[in-house]
Amino acid sequence: MIDYIMDFSLILFYTMRDVLPIVLLIVFFQLVVLKQPIPHLKKMILGGIYVVLGLALFLMGLEKALFPVGKIMASQLSDPVFLGVTEGELANWRSYYWIYIFAALIGFATTIAEPSLIAVAIKADEVSAGTINPWGLRITVAIGVAFALALGTFRIVTGTPLYIYIMVGYLIVIIQTFFTPKKLIALAYDSGGVTTSTVTVPLVAALGLGLSSAVPGRNPAIDGFGLIAFASLFPIITVLGYAQFMELKNRLLKIKTKKNAL
Amino acid sequence: MRYRKFILLILKKLWAAVTDLIPIIVVVVFFQSVVIRQPFPEIGDVIFGILLVIVGLMLFIEGLEIGLFPIGETMAYALAKKGSLLWLMVFSFALGFATTIAEPALIAVAKEASIISSDAGLINNNQEVMDNYAFGLRLTVAFSVGLAIVIGVLRILKGWPLHYLIIGGYVLVMLMTLIAPKEIIGLAYDAGGVTTSTITVPLVTALGVGLATVIKGRSPLTDGFGLIAFASLLPMIFVMAYGLFWF
Numbered sequence: 456m457i458d459y460i461m462d463f464s465l466i467l468f469y470t471m472r473d474v475l476p477i478v479l480l481i482v483f484f485q486l487v488v489l490k491q492p493i494p495h496l497k498k499m500i501l502g503g504i505y506v507v508l509g510l511a512l513f514l515m516g517l518e519k520a521l522f523p524v525g526k527i528m529a530s531q532l533s534d535p536v537f538l539g540v541t542e543g544e545l546a547n548w549r550s551y552y553w554i555y556i557f558a559a560l561i562g563f564a565t566t567i568a569e570p571s572l573i574a575v576a577i578k579a580d581e582v583s584a585g586t587i588n589p590w591g592l593r594i595t596v597a598i599g600v601a602f603a604l605a606l607g608t609f610r611i612v613t614g615t616p617l618y619i620y621i622m623v624g625y626l627i628v629i630i631q632t633f634f635t636p637k638k639l640i641a642l643a644y645d646s647g648g649v650t651t652s653t654v655t656v657p658l659v660a661a662l663g664l665g666l667s668s669a670v671p672g673r674n675p676a677i678d679g680f681g682l683i684a685f686a687s688l689f690p691i692i693t694v695l696g697y698a699q700f701m702e703l704k705n706r707l708l709k710i711k712t713k714k715n716a717l
Numbered sequence: 718m719r720y721r722k723f724i725l726l727i728l729k730k731l732w733a734a735v736t737d738l739i740p741i742i743v744v745v746v747f748f749q750s751v752v753i754r755q756p757f758p759e760i761g762d763v764i765f766g767i768l769l770v771i772v773g774l775m776l777f778i779e780g781l782e783i784g785l786f787p788i789g790e791t792m793a794y795a796l797a798k799k800g801s802l803l804w805l806m807v808f809s810f811a812l813g814f815a816t817t818i819a820e821p822a823l824i825a826v827a828k829e830a831s832i833i834s835s836d837a838g839l840i841n842n843n844q845e846v847m848d849n850y851a852f853g854l855r856l857t858v859a860f861s862v863g864l865a866i867v868i869g870v871l872r873i874l875k876g877w878p879l880h881y882l883i884i885g886g887y888v889l890v891m892l893m894t895l896i897a898p899k900e901i902i903g904l905a906y907d908a909g910g911v912t913t914s915t916i917t918v919p920l921v922t923a924l925g926v927g928l929a930t931v932i933k934g935r936s937p938l939t940d941g942f943g944l945i946a947f948a949s950l951l952p953m954i955f956v957m958a959y960g961l962f963w964f
Binding site: 479 | 740767768779780782786804811821822884904906911918920922930937938939945948949
Protein backbone atom coordinates (compact mmCIF):
# COMPACT_ATOMS: atom_id res chain seq x y z
CA MET A 456 0.00 0.00 0.00
CA ILE A 457 2.79 2.39 1.00
CA ASP A 458 4.52 1.53 -2.26
CA TYR A 459 1.48 2.46 -4.27
CA ILE A 460 1.11 5.79 -2.50
CA MET A 461 4.81 6.52 -3.04
CA ASP A 462 4.55 5.61 -6.73
CA PHE A 463 1.48 7.73 -7.13
CA SER A 464 2.98 10.79 -5.41
CA LEU A 465 6.02 10.53 -7.65
CA ILE A 466 3.95 10.31 -10.84
CA LEU A 467 1.72 13.13 -9.63
CA PHE A 468 4.83 15.22 -9.00
CA TYR A 469 6.15 14.54 -12.53
CA THR A 470 2.79 15.38 -14.07
CA MET A 471 2.62 18.65 -12.16
CA ARG A 472 6.17 19.47 -13.23
CA ASP A 473 5.17 18.96 -16.87
CA VAL A 474 2.13 21.20 -16.46
CA LEU A 475 3.99 23.93 -14.57
CA PRO A 476 5.41 25.80 -17.61
CA ILE A 477 1.93 25.97 -19.14
CA VAL A 478 0.39 27.26 -15.90
CA LEU A 479 3.13 29.90 -15.55
CA LEU A 480 2.65 31.02 -19.15
CA ILE A 481 -1.12 31.41 -18.77
CA VAL A 482 -0.84 33.18 -15.40
CA PHE A 483 1.79 35.55 -16.81
CA PHE A 484 -0.37 36.43 -19.79
CA GLN A 485 -3.44 36.95 -17.64
CA LEU A 486 -1.71 39.17 -15.10
CA VAL A 487 0.76 41.11 -17.26
CA VAL A 488 -0.62 41.20 -20.78
CA LEU A 489 -4.37 40.69 -20.76
CA LYS A 490 -5.11 42.09 -17.28
CA GLN A 491 -8.66 40.80 -17.34
CA PRO A 492 -10.62 38.68 -14.92
CA ILE A 493 -11.14 35.13 -16.17
CA PRO A 494 -14.77 34.05 -16.39
CA HIS A 495 -15.63 30.77 -14.62
CA LEU A 496 -12.17 30.73 -13.04
CA LYS A 497 -13.11 28.31 -10.25
CA LYS A 498 -14.54 25.79 -12.67
CA MET A 499 -11.45 25.97 -14.90
CA ILE A 500 -9.11 25.44 -11.97
CA LEU A 501 -11.19 22.44 -10.92
CA GLY A 502 -10.92 21.17 -14.50
CA GLY A 503 -7.16 21.64 -14.41
CA ILE A 504 -6.96 19.63 -11.19
CA TYR A 505 -9.05 16.87 -12.77
CA VAL A 506 -6.70 16.78 -15.76
CA VAL A 507 -3.53 16.49 -13.67
CA LEU A 508 -5.03 13.97 -11.25
CA GLY A 509 -6.64 11.96 -14.05
CA LEU A 510 -3.44 11.87 -16.09
CA ALA A 511 -1.38 10.79 -13.07
CA LEU A 512 -3.82 7.94 -12.27
CA PHE A 513 -3.91 6.99 -15.94
CA LEU A 514 -0.11 6.84 -16.20
CA MET A 515 0.27 4.91 -12.97
CA GLY A 516 -2.35 2.39 -14.11
CA LEU A 517 -0.56 1.96 -17.44
CA GLU A 518 2.74 1.36 -15.67
CA LYS A 519 1.16 -1.21 -13.36
CA ALA A 520 -1.01 -3.01 -15.89
CA LEU A 521 -0.30 -2.46 -19.51
CA PHE A 522 3.38 -1.64 -20.01
CA PRO A 523 4.90 -4.69 -18.22
CA VAL A 524 2.50 -7.08 -19.95
CA GLY A 525 2.94 -5.35 -23.32
CA LYS A 526 6.71 -5.42 -23.08
CA ILE A 527 6.81 -9.07 -22.04
CA MET A 528 4.49 -9.94 -24.90
CA ALA A 529 6.60 -8.03 -27.42
CA SER A 530 9.73 -9.88 -26.36
CA GLN A 531 8.02 -13.29 -26.15
CA LEU A 532 6.57 -12.92 -29.64
CA SER A 533 9.96 -12.11 -31.18
CA ASP A 534 11.64 -15.01 -29.34
CA PRO A 535 13.19 -17.49 -31.85
CA VAL A 536 11.78 -20.41 -29.80
CA PHE A 537 8.26 -19.09 -30.10
CA LEU A 538 8.70 -18.38 -33.81
CA GLY A 539 10.16 -21.83 -34.41
CA VAL A 540 13.32 -20.59 -36.11
CA THR A 541 16.96 -21.26 -35.37
CA GLU A 542 18.56 -18.64 -33.22
CA GLY A 543 20.97 -16.29 -34.97
CA GLU A 544 19.74 -17.33 -38.37
CA LEU A 545 17.80 -14.96 -40.55
CA ALA A 546 14.36 -16.48 -40.98
CA ASN A 547 11.95 -15.79 -43.79
CA TRP A 548 9.90 -12.66 -43.11
CA ARG A 549 6.75 -14.78 -43.12
CA SER A 550 7.81 -16.57 -39.90
CA TYR A 551 7.18 -13.36 -38.01
CA TYR A 552 3.48 -13.18 -38.86
CA TRP A 553 2.39 -13.16 -35.18
CA ILE A 554 4.43 -9.99 -34.70
CA TYR A 555 2.62 -8.21 -37.54
CA ILE A 556 -0.77 -9.28 -36.15
CA PHE A 557 0.19 -8.26 -32.63
CA ALA A 558 1.57 -4.90 -33.81
CA ALA A 559 -1.60 -4.14 -35.75
CA LEU A 560 -3.98 -5.13 -32.96
CA ILE A 561 -2.07 -3.40 -30.17
CA GLY A 562 -1.73 -0.29 -32.37
CA PHE A 563 -5.48 -0.24 -32.96
CA ALA A 564 -6.32 -0.85 -29.30
CA THR A 565 -3.93 1.71 -27.81
CA THR A 566 -5.04 4.37 -30.29
CA ILE A 567 -8.67 3.96 -29.24
CA ALA A 568 -7.59 4.66 -25.64
CA GLU A 569 -5.28 7.59 -26.52
CA PRO A 570 -6.51 10.65 -24.55
CA SER A 571 -5.27 13.27 -27.04
CA LEU A 572 -7.16 11.60 -29.87
CA ILE A 573 -10.31 11.55 -27.71
CA ALA A 574 -9.80 15.30 -27.17
CA VAL A 575 -9.49 16.05 -30.89
CA ALA A 576 -12.49 13.82 -31.69
CA ILE A 577 -14.64 15.68 -29.12
CA LYS A 578 -13.58 19.03 -30.60
CA ALA A 579 -14.16 17.89 -34.19
CA ASP A 580 -17.64 16.68 -33.27
CA GLU A 581 -18.34 20.03 -31.62
CA VAL A 582 -17.21 22.32 -34.46
CA SER A 583 -18.69 20.20 -37.24
CA ALA A 584 -22.08 20.35 -35.49
CA GLY A 585 -22.16 16.57 -35.25
CA THR A 586 -21.32 15.68 -38.86
CA ILE A 587 -17.99 14.18 -37.81
CA ASN A 588 -18.76 11.20 -35.65
CA PRO A 589 -16.16 10.95 -32.85
CA TRP A 590 -16.13 7.15 -32.92
CA GLY A 591 -15.92 7.15 -36.72
CA LEU A 592 -12.85 9.39 -36.55
CA ARG A 593 -11.21 7.42 -33.76
CA ILE A 594 -11.72 4.07 -35.49
CA THR A 595 -10.43 5.47 -38.80
CA VAL A 596 -7.29 6.79 -37.09
CA ALA A 597 -6.84 3.50 -35.20
CA ILE A 598 -7.01 1.54 -38.46
CA GLY A 599 -4.29 3.81 -39.81
CA VAL A 600 -2.06 3.11 -36.80
CA ALA A 601 -2.77 -0.64 -37.05
CA PHE A 602 -1.66 -0.69 -40.68
CA ALA A 603 1.34 1.53 -39.87
CA LEU A 604 2.63 -0.75 -37.13
CA ALA A 605 2.15 -3.94 -39.15
CA LEU A 606 4.09 -2.38 -42.03
CA GLY A 607 6.63 -0.88 -39.62
CA THR A 608 7.42 -4.24 -38.02
CA PHE A 609 7.65 -5.80 -41.50
CA ARG A 610 10.18 -3.10 -42.37
CA ILE A 611 12.26 -3.92 -39.29
CA VAL A 612 12.21 -7.65 -40.12
CA THR A 613 13.20 -7.10 -43.75
CA GLY A 614 15.59 -4.25 -42.98
CA THR A 615 14.42 -2.08 -45.89
CA PRO A 616 15.30 1.63 -45.63
CA LEU A 617 12.84 3.78 -43.70
CA TYR A 618 12.92 6.83 -45.94
CA ILE A 619 11.53 4.98 -48.96
CA TYR A 620 8.35 4.10 -47.05
CA ILE A 621 7.99 7.62 -45.67
CA MET A 622 8.47 9.22 -49.09
CA VAL A 623 5.92 6.92 -50.72
CA GLY A 624 3.55 7.73 -47.83
CA TYR A 625 4.02 11.47 -48.40
CA LEU A 626 3.35 11.06 -52.11
CA ILE A 627 0.09 9.26 -51.33
CA VAL A 628 -0.92 12.03 -48.89
CA ILE A 629 -0.12 14.74 -51.46
CA ILE A 630 -2.14 13.02 -54.20
CA GLN A 631 -5.07 12.35 -51.83
CA THR A 632 -5.07 15.98 -50.67
CA PHE A 633 -6.09 17.18 -54.11
CA PHE A 634 -9.10 14.87 -54.19
CA THR A 635 -10.40 15.44 -50.64
CA PRO A 636 -13.05 18.00 -49.61
CA LYS A 637 -11.09 21.05 -48.39
CA LYS A 638 -12.87 21.38 -45.06
CA LEU A 639 -11.59 18.05 -43.75
CA ILE A 640 -7.92 18.35 -44.79
CA ALA A 641 -6.77 20.17 -41.64
CA LEU A 642 -8.40 17.61 -39.36
CA ALA A 643 -6.82 14.76 -41.33
CA TYR A 644 -3.33 16.31 -41.07
CA ASP A 645 -3.81 16.83 -37.34
CA SER A 646 -4.83 13.23 -36.75
CA GLY A 647 -1.30 12.14 -37.63
CA GLY A 648 0.25 13.98 -34.70
CA VAL A 649 -2.25 13.03 -32.03
CA THR A 650 -1.98 9.28 -32.30
CA THR A 651 1.37 8.93 -30.69
CA SER A 652 1.42 9.95 -27.07
CA THR A 653 0.93 8.51 -23.60
CA VAL A 654 -0.32 5.01 -24.37
CA THR A 655 1.13 4.23 -27.78
CA VAL A 656 4.71 5.55 -27.63
CA PRO A 657 6.10 3.44 -24.74
CA LEU A 658 4.63 0.20 -26.12
CA VAL A 659 5.65 0.93 -29.69
CA ALA A 660 9.18 1.86 -28.61
CA ALA A 661 9.44 -1.43 -26.68
CA LEU A 662 8.18 -3.36 -29.68
CA GLY A 663 10.64 -1.66 -32.07
CA LEU A 664 13.65 -2.11 -29.80
CA GLY A 665 12.71 -5.69 -28.85
CA LEU A 666 12.14 -6.75 -32.41
CA SER A 667 15.25 -5.10 -33.84
CA SER A 668 17.45 -6.75 -31.21
CA ALA A 669 15.84 -10.17 -31.80
CA VAL A 670 16.12 -10.18 -35.60
CA PRO A 671 19.69 -11.01 -36.62
CA GLY A 672 21.45 -8.32 -38.63
CA ARG A 673 19.31 -5.47 -37.29
CA ASN A 674 20.79 -2.69 -35.24
CA PRO A 675 18.35 -1.46 -32.54
CA ALA A 676 19.94 1.99 -32.74
CA ILE A 677 19.07 2.41 -36.40
CA ASP A 678 16.22 -0.01 -37.10
CA GLY A 679 14.42 0.47 -33.75
CA PHE A 680 13.34 3.93 -34.81
CA GLY A 681 10.68 4.65 -37.34
CA LEU A 682 7.58 2.97 -35.90
CA ILE A 683 6.39 6.26 -34.40
CA ALA A 684 6.98 8.01 -37.73
CA PHE A 685 4.83 5.37 -39.44
CA ALA A 686 2.13 5.75 -36.81
CA SER A 687 2.06 9.52 -37.42
CA LEU A 688 1.84 9.20 -41.20
CA PHE A 689 -0.67 6.47 -41.99
CA PRO A 690 -3.62 7.86 -40.00
CA ILE A 691 -3.46 10.92 -42.31
CA ILE A 692 -3.94 8.57 -45.26
CA THR A 693 -6.87 6.70 -43.68
CA VAL A 694 -8.63 9.88 -42.50
CA LEU A 695 -8.24 11.48 -45.96
CA GLY A 696 -9.53 8.22 -47.42
CA TYR A 697 -12.51 8.25 -45.06
CA ALA A 698 -13.31 11.85 -46.06
CA GLN A 699 -13.11 10.90 -49.75
CA PHE A 700 -15.35 7.90 -49.15
CA MET A 701 -17.99 9.99 -47.35
CA GLU A 702 -17.86 12.59 -50.14
CA LEU A 703 -18.36 9.89 -52.77
CA LYS A 704 -21.24 8.39 -50.81
CA ASN A 705 -22.94 11.78 -50.54
CA ARG A 706 -22.52 12.39 -54.24
CA LEU A 707 -23.99 9.03 -55.16
CA LEU A 708 -26.86 9.69 -52.77
CA LYS A 709 -27.54 13.05 -54.43
CA ILE A 710 -27.59 11.49 -57.90
CA LYS A 711 -29.98 8.86 -56.63
CA THR A 712 -32.39 11.35 -55.05
CA LYS A 713 -32.28 13.44 -58.23
CA LYS A 714 -33.21 10.39 -60.29
CA ASN A 715 -36.00 9.57 -57.90
CA ALA A 716 -37.29 13.12 -58.09
CA LEU A 717 -37.43 12.87 -61.87
CA MET B 718 -32.97 12.00 -5.57
CA ARG B 719 -30.21 14.41 -6.57
CA TYR B 720 -27.60 11.94 -5.41
CA ARG B 721 -29.08 9.21 -7.55
CA LYS B 722 -28.84 11.39 -10.62
CA PHE B 723 -25.25 12.27 -9.73
CA ILE B 724 -24.26 8.63 -9.26
CA LEU B 725 -25.93 7.67 -12.52
CA LEU B 726 -23.98 10.41 -14.31
CA ILE B 727 -20.68 9.21 -12.87
CA LEU B 728 -21.49 5.61 -13.80
CA LYS B 729 -22.23 6.72 -17.35
CA LYS B 730 -18.87 8.51 -17.60
CA LEU B 731 -17.05 5.54 -16.08
CA TRP B 732 -18.71 3.26 -18.62
CA ALA B 733 -17.48 5.54 -21.44
CA ALA B 734 -13.92 5.14 -20.12
CA VAL B 735 -14.40 1.36 -19.92
CA THR B 736 -15.47 1.19 -23.59
CA ASP B 737 -12.30 3.11 -24.53
CA LEU B 738 -10.20 0.42 -22.88
CA ILE B 739 -12.06 -2.71 -24.00
CA PRO B 740 -9.95 -3.13 -27.18
CA ILE B 741 -6.68 -3.16 -25.20
CA ILE B 742 -8.03 -5.67 -22.69
CA VAL B 743 -9.31 -7.94 -25.48
CA VAL B 744 -6.00 -7.86 -27.37
CA VAL B 745 -3.87 -8.50 -24.29
CA VAL B 746 -6.08 -11.34 -23.01
CA PHE B 747 -6.24 -12.94 -26.47
CA PHE B 748 -2.47 -12.95 -26.97
CA GLN B 749 -1.72 -14.02 -23.44
CA SER B 750 -4.19 -16.92 -23.37
CA VAL B 751 -4.38 -18.09 -27.01
CA VAL B 752 -1.05 -17.25 -28.64
CA ILE B 753 1.59 -17.12 -25.93
CA ARG B 754 -0.37 -19.44 -23.58
CA GLN B 755 1.11 -18.17 -20.38
CA PRO B 756 -0.59 -17.04 -17.20
CA PHE B 757 -0.65 -13.34 -16.43
CA PRO B 758 2.31 -12.11 -14.44
CA GLU B 759 0.98 -10.57 -11.23
CA ILE B 760 -2.69 -10.58 -12.11
CA GLY B 761 -3.64 -8.51 -9.05
CA ASP B 762 -1.43 -5.62 -10.15
CA VAL B 763 -2.84 -5.79 -13.65
CA ILE B 764 -6.47 -5.55 -12.49
CA PHE B 765 -5.65 -2.77 -10.06
CA GLY B 766 -3.81 -0.94 -12.83
CA ILE B 767 -6.74 -1.24 -15.20
CA LEU B 768 -9.06 0.25 -12.57
CA LEU B 769 -6.67 3.20 -12.15
CA VAL B 770 -6.55 3.71 -15.91
CA ILE B 771 -10.36 3.77 -16.11
CA VAL B 772 -10.79 6.29 -13.28
CA GLY B 773 -7.88 8.37 -14.59
CA LEU B 774 -9.28 8.51 -18.12
CA MET B 775 -12.71 9.53 -16.81
CA LEU B 776 -11.22 12.35 -14.71
CA PHE B 777 -9.02 13.51 -17.58
CA ILE B 778 -11.91 13.77 -20.04
CA GLU B 779 -14.06 15.56 -17.48
CA GLY B 780 -11.21 18.01 -16.83
CA LEU B 781 -10.72 18.45 -20.57
CA GLU B 782 -14.26 19.71 -21.02
CA ILE B 783 -14.46 21.99 -17.99
CA GLY B 784 -10.79 23.01 -17.81
CA LEU B 785 -8.38 22.63 -20.73
CA PHE B 786 -10.75 23.45 -23.60
CA PRO B 787 -12.21 26.56 -21.91
CA ILE B 788 -8.70 27.78 -20.94
CA GLY B 789 -7.44 27.46 -24.54
CA GLU B 790 -10.54 29.15 -25.91
CA THR B 791 -10.55 31.96 -23.33
CA MET B 792 -6.91 32.74 -24.15
CA ALA B 793 -7.72 32.75 -27.87
CA TYR B 794 -10.67 35.15 -27.40
CA ALA B 795 -8.79 37.45 -25.04
CA LEU B 796 -5.71 37.65 -27.30
CA ALA B 797 -7.82 38.23 -30.40
CA LYS B 798 -9.78 40.96 -28.59
CA LYS B 799 -6.58 42.66 -27.47
CA GLY B 800 -5.66 42.87 -31.13
CA SER B 801 -1.89 42.83 -30.64
CA LEU B 802 -0.26 40.58 -33.20
CA LEU B 803 3.04 40.67 -31.34
CA TRP B 804 1.61 39.33 -28.06
CA LEU B 805 -0.33 36.65 -29.90
CA MET B 806 2.90 35.51 -31.58
CA VAL B 807 4.81 35.60 -28.29
CA PHE B 808 2.09 33.53 -26.62
CA SER B 809 2.03 31.01 -29.49
CA PHE B 810 5.78 30.58 -29.50
CA ALA B 811 5.99 30.30 -25.72
CA LEU B 812 3.16 27.74 -25.63
CA GLY B 813 4.91 25.52 -28.18
CA PHE B 814 8.35 25.94 -26.64
CA ALA B 815 7.31 25.57 -22.98
CA THR B 816 5.22 22.46 -23.50
CA THR B 817 7.94 20.74 -25.51
CA ILE B 818 11.18 21.51 -23.67
CA ALA B 819 10.02 19.58 -20.56
CA GLU B 820 8.32 16.76 -22.47
CA PRO B 821 9.55 13.47 -20.90
CA ALA B 822 9.34 11.53 -24.17
CA LEU B 823 11.60 14.11 -25.83
CA ILE B 824 14.13 14.02 -22.99
CA ALA B 825 14.32 10.22 -23.32
CA VAL B 826 14.67 10.36 -27.10
CA ALA B 827 17.38 13.06 -26.95
CA LYS B 828 19.43 10.99 -24.52
CA GLU B 829 19.03 7.90 -26.67
CA ALA B 830 20.12 9.92 -29.71
CA SER B 831 23.30 11.14 -28.04
CA ILE B 832 24.26 7.52 -27.24
CA ILE B 833 23.59 6.40 -30.81
CA SER B 834 25.56 9.28 -32.29
CA SER B 835 28.57 8.68 -30.09
CA ASP B 836 28.46 4.91 -30.79
CA ALA B 837 28.40 5.70 -34.50
CA GLY B 838 31.47 7.90 -33.98
CA LEU B 839 29.68 11.05 -35.10
CA ILE B 840 30.38 12.92 -31.88
CA ASN B 841 33.08 12.41 -29.27
CA ASN B 842 32.43 9.66 -26.77
CA ASN B 843 32.64 12.07 -23.90
CA GLN B 844 29.90 12.72 -21.36
CA GLU B 845 30.05 16.49 -21.69
CA VAL B 846 29.84 16.45 -25.48
CA MET B 847 26.98 13.95 -25.32
CA ASP B 848 25.05 16.05 -22.79
CA ASN B 849 25.54 19.15 -24.91
CA TYR B 850 24.37 17.27 -27.95
CA ALA B 851 21.23 15.97 -26.15
CA PHE B 852 20.39 19.38 -24.73
CA GLY B 853 20.95 21.04 -28.11
CA LEU B 854 18.59 18.54 -29.65
CA ARG B 855 15.90 19.31 -27.08
CA LEU B 856 16.31 23.05 -27.67
CA THR B 857 16.09 22.50 -31.43
CA VAL B 858 12.87 20.49 -31.17
CA ALA B 859 11.29 22.90 -28.66
CA PHE B 860 12.23 25.87 -30.86
CA SER B 861 10.77 24.18 -33.92
CA VAL B 862 7.48 23.45 -32.12
CA GLY B 863 7.28 27.09 -30.96
CA LEU B 864 7.89 28.25 -34.52
CA ALA B 865 5.33 25.72 -35.77
CA ILE B 866 2.59 27.16 -33.54
CA VAL B 867 3.54 30.70 -34.67
CA ILE B 868 3.28 29.73 -38.34
CA GLY B 869 0.05 27.83 -37.67
CA VAL B 870 -1.54 30.80 -35.86
CA LEU B 871 -0.42 33.20 -38.63
CA ARG B 872 -2.02 30.86 -41.12
CA ILE B 873 -5.34 31.01 -39.23
CA LEU B 874 -5.16 34.82 -39.12
CA LYS B 875 -4.33 35.20 -42.81
CA GLY B 876 -6.46 32.30 -44.01
CA TRP B 877 -3.65 30.63 -45.98
CA PRO B 878 -4.63 27.21 -47.29
CA LEU B 879 -3.05 24.57 -45.05
CA HIS B 880 -2.27 21.96 -47.67
CA TYR B 881 0.18 24.09 -49.66
CA LEU B 882 2.20 24.79 -46.52
CA ILE B 883 2.15 21.16 -45.38
CA ILE B 884 2.99 19.79 -48.83
CA GLY B 885 5.81 22.34 -49.03
CA GLY B 886 6.99 20.98 -45.68
CA TYR B 887 6.87 17.41 -46.98
CA VAL B 888 8.98 18.38 -49.99
CA LEU B 889 11.47 19.99 -47.61
CA VAL B 890 11.56 16.81 -45.46
CA MET B 891 12.28 14.75 -48.60
CA LEU B 892 15.06 17.08 -49.72
CA MET B 893 16.61 17.15 -46.25
CA THR B 894 16.48 13.34 -46.14
CA LEU B 895 18.74 13.22 -49.18
CA ILE B 896 21.48 15.31 -47.57
CA ALA B 897 21.08 14.57 -43.82
CA PRO B 898 23.41 12.05 -42.11
CA LYS B 899 21.80 8.62 -42.31
CA GLU B 900 22.03 7.99 -38.54
CA ILE B 901 19.76 10.87 -37.68
CA ILE B 902 16.97 10.24 -40.21
CA GLY B 903 15.02 7.65 -38.17
CA LEU B 904 15.30 9.82 -35.10
CA ALA B 905 14.21 12.95 -36.98
CA TYR B 906 11.14 11.19 -38.38
CA ASP B 907 10.16 9.99 -34.92
CA ALA B 908 10.76 13.41 -33.35
CA GLY B 909 7.67 14.69 -35.13
CA GLY B 910 5.48 12.19 -33.34
CA VAL B 911 6.77 12.50 -29.80
CA THR B 912 6.46 16.25 -29.40
CA THR B 913 2.70 16.47 -29.06
CA SER B 914 1.77 15.45 -25.54
CA THR B 915 -1.58 14.73 -23.95
CA ILE B 916 -1.90 18.17 -22.39
CA THR B 917 -0.53 20.13 -25.35
CA VAL B 918 -2.92 18.66 -27.92
CA PRO B 919 -6.21 19.77 -26.28
CA LEU B 920 -4.81 23.22 -25.41
CA VAL B 921 -3.39 23.87 -28.87
CA THR B 922 -6.53 22.54 -30.57
CA ALA B 923 -8.75 24.77 -28.42
CA LEU B 924 -6.49 27.75 -29.21
CA GLY B 925 -6.74 27.16 -32.97
CA VAL B 926 -10.47 26.50 -32.98
CA GLY B 927 -11.05 29.49 -30.65
CA LEU B 928 -9.09 31.84 -32.95
CA ALA B 929 -10.85 30.56 -36.06
CA THR B 930 -14.20 31.11 -34.32
CA VAL B 931 -13.60 34.77 -33.38
CA ILE B 932 -11.86 35.88 -36.57
CA LYS B 933 -14.31 36.88 -39.27
CA GLY B 934 -14.31 34.77 -42.40
CA ARG B 935 -12.60 31.73 -40.84
CA SER B 936 -14.30 28.42 -40.29
CA PRO B 937 -13.46 26.55 -37.06
CA LEU B 938 -13.33 23.24 -38.94
CA THR B 939 -11.33 24.26 -42.03
CA ASP B 940 -9.03 26.81 -40.39
CA GLY B 941 -9.10 25.91 -36.68
CA PHE B 942 -7.37 22.56 -37.03
CA GLY B 943 -3.85 22.22 -38.43
CA LEU B 944 -1.67 23.50 -35.57
CA ILE B 945 -0.79 19.94 -34.52
CA ALA B 946 0.13 19.14 -38.12
CA PHE B 947 2.75 21.91 -38.11
CA ALA B 948 3.99 20.84 -34.69
CA SER B 949 4.62 17.31 -36.03
CA LEU B 950 6.22 18.43 -39.28
CA LEU B 951 8.68 21.17 -38.34
CA PRO B 952 10.68 19.12 -35.78
CA MET B 953 11.56 16.62 -38.54
CA ILE B 954 13.10 19.35 -40.68
CA PHE B 955 14.88 20.98 -37.76
CA VAL B 956 16.31 17.75 -36.34
CA MET B 957 17.79 16.87 -39.73
CA ALA B 958 19.23 20.38 -39.98
CA TYR B 959 20.68 19.88 -36.48
CA GLY B 960 22.30 16.67 -37.71
CA LEU B 961 23.86 18.51 -40.63
CA PHE B 962 25.12 21.23 -38.34
CA TRP B 963 26.85 18.82 -35.94
CA PHE B 964 28.44 16.40 -38.35
